Amino acid sequence: MALENMRQPIESGCPDALQYMHPVMLKNFGNWKYHEDPEPGVLRHVAHSGDEVWTVRAGTQRILDVYTVRKLCDIGDQFADGYIRFTIRSNIEFLVTDPAKVQPLIGALREAGFIVGGTRNSVTMISHTQGFLHCDIPATDASGVVKSMMDELADEFQNWNMPNRVHIATSCCQINCGGQADIAINIQHTKPPRINHDLVSAVCERPTVVARCPVAAIRPAQVNGKPTLEVDEKKCICCGACFPPCPPMQINHAEHSQLAIWVGGNHSNARSKPSFQKLVAAGIPNNPPRWPEATAIVKKILHTYKEDAKDWERINDWIDRIGWPRFFEKTGLPFTKYHVDNWRGARKSLNASAHIRF
Ligand code: SF4
Ligand code: SF4
Known part of the structure; x- marks a missing residue:
């Protein structure tokens, strides 16, 4: 029998975040004056009331086991004010009101093996779609790609040595639930189901x-x-x-489902227009457990961007300025027939109209 005072079920959505928010964040909600970046991985927010909150951001391996979550929470209890939050790119942030707590907190995180950074002009954590743990159609382990790439980009996460911030994303199928990114590593099927x-x-x-x-x-x-x-x-x-509505139409294939790299996407219109990412490398082996071929290409693009872009140019701004031919020249990536979209079937068959068909 149901209890009289049983909690009402919540049909959808995540729980109300305000209940978990640091009290000073709650008190000054919507009333912040400015923020600044004192050092990589640290943010200082100042409210109109004069209150301050210091945030320390650390990278995680994205799919977290219980022991790691407990370790992070223990650090939060011992060295911060007991409040954490996760960003959409799976960084963990610890919030404190006393600036004297910032350095001991950073020390404790590093001591436990976490990297601190991901703010301002750095490569922040690679975001990825759900993958094997949560979805039924992935062709690669997106979180594995993220872990192996971030292992090689730890310096770029911990330091402000890029022209501007870099958002990288990984998607584990071709109709992915991911979005635009400065650099996107996406699955590309090359054979019919x-x-x-x-x-x-x-x-x-x-x-x-x-x-x-x-x-x-x-x-x-x-x-x-x-x-x-x-x-x-x-x-x-x-x-x-x-494939999702009909698993017997098997599209995933160990050899023919490959990786492709796209660059220059940007959701934001903060300083320049949003832009769609474009294909720059295709046919890259989907090669677990470390995906070395894809990682080498991402590093090559990042290195060229770092050397060649002007201060505060995002990757799409940089390519807009130099043009795509120069992008391929400078990165040394080959321009192949796969970069030319010559598919003519659209006029006859693509479901491109706004009509609803039954
Ligand atoms: S990218 Fe595709 S396979 Fe991966 S979680 Fe999203 S829908 Fe599922
Ligand atoms: S184009 Fe049609 S048949 Fe081919 S993979 Fe997509 S949904 Fe399946």
């Missing part, structure tokens, strides 16, 4: 799968007397959209 005809009628709602395809490449079919689906491989753009 392989269909397990024995399972389609048992597992898939066929009209739903047909409707899912953005280029109308899927048709109902019969194989060995069983209802199934077939794919027109000339039309298929290997997007993988048919």
Whole structure:
């Protein structure tokens, strides 16, 4: 029997964040005067009331085990004011009101093996989509890519040695739930799905799968007397959209699902217009556990940006100024036929109209 005073279920969304907020943050909510960056990984926010909050930011490995979370919380209890928060890029931030606590807190984090930084003109933590732990369609372990790349970019996280901030993102399928980034490492399927005809009628709602395809490449079919689906491989753009509603349309492949690197995306319109990222390297092996080929290309792009961009240019601003031909020249990345979008099927088949079809 239900308890009389049972807590009402919360249908959706995360819990109210205000209950976990540092009291000084709560008191001055919406009333901040300015903030400054005293050193890498440290922010000082000053409120109109005169109150101050100091924030120390550390990098995490993104997928956190219970022991690491406990260790971080213990550090928060012992060296900070007992309040933490995670940023959308999986940095952890500790908040204190007494500036005398900042250096001991940084010391404790470093002692425990965490890197402090990720603010201002640094490479902040790589964000990534959910991957194997939370999603049913990934073709790579996005958090593994993040860990191996950040191991090699620890200096760029801990120091202000980039022209401006760099946001990197990793996505583990081609119809990814990620977004734009200065540098994005995304999965790229290169072969149409392989269909397990024995399972389609048992597992898939066929009209739903047909409707899912953005280029109308899927048709109902019969194989060995069983209802199934077939794919027109000339039309298929290997997007993988048919795989979530119909796992027997297996798109993930150890060899043919590869990585591609895109650059110059920017969601923000704070100082210049938002921009879409563009493909700069394709056909990179999806090579766990350390993904050395993809990491080498990311480092090459970062190194060239660091050497060549003017102060405070984001990657998209830098490329806008020098132009794409010079980008390829300077980074030494080959410009290949895969960079030219020559797909002509769109006019006939792409679901590009605003009409609703049933
Ligand atoms: S990028 Fe794709 S596979 Fe990865 S979590 Fe998002 S939808 Fe799932
Ligand atoms: S991979 Fe994409 S384009 Fe190809 S059949 Fe599936 S949904 Fe259509």
